[in-house]
Amino acid sequence: MARMHALEPADAEFIASAPHVFRYQKRFAASPEKVWESLVSDESLAAWGPMITDVTWTTPRPFGVGTTRDVTAPGGSVMRERFFHWEDGHRKSFYVYECSLPMFKRFAEDYLVEPAGNETSFTWTLAVEPKPAFALPVKILAPVLKAGFGRIPAGGQKYFATHA
Template sequence: MPRFTLETVDPEFFTTAPHIFRYAKQFAAPPERVWDSLTSDESLAAWGPSVTRVTWLSPRPFGVGSSREVVLAPGVVKVHETFFRWEEGHRYSFAVDHASIPSLRRFAEDYLIEPVGEGRTQFTWIVAIEPKPAFALPFKPLAPVLKAAFGRLASDGERYFARQV
């Protein structure tokens, strides 16, 4: 599989990226359970078909500098992620260091979980993307499709925790 290197990001990228997709869902599970799922060996792959496989490359305990590889359905896109923010039990953010597709200049995700009542969690997820200049124009009409595709993962999480009750 080809490997294309991406540029680094910092937390400001979540407000300055050309394409920012934000999702907010309430999960029928306490924050500890959601966090345990996010940091499990299976992680997002357990939630539904959007993520095919997650492979943690760093030993536990995870934190800033930890990395993993993620294969997205249908197994065509593979990314290597490195975590640059880690607030145990509450929040993490990572940047994609390299990907199997050539179109991305910078890509990052931010996951925030907060309690909202008895046994429920507010899940907030931000995806920030900057395509390479050659892909910027074609990316514009594809952005709504990508936003919906990423939104499927948040909905997968909502259904996953609803089934766990």
């Protein structure tokens, strides 16, 4: 297994004020209950497309604050996540406490699921603070990173268009 690097904890304030905050809003052709069910399923985001290859919940159900999971991306990079906010059916937030990539000082995400008529409004916010040695490369590559991460919620749109 790859060497893991410890990251600093993060919270809701960090998600709002990190050096790099990427926010995506999508409408999914599914009910909020269906979207939430997918987010907490065994596959979770891995079902939405190729940007996440595996999700392993490392805490037993029922999930809530303190829940942990491991998420694997293509190429084998792993993030170990701990949830610090959980409103079942509506919102959850986590920070990465260990990562196989040595570039992050702090990394956190927030998922918001809201009704939108017969559909769901999904807002995903990703917040990143690179380690000082990676600050300039991340700043330069921020538009590329935003586009790359944006493939995840776009994959969710496609997933729910065929799995509603």
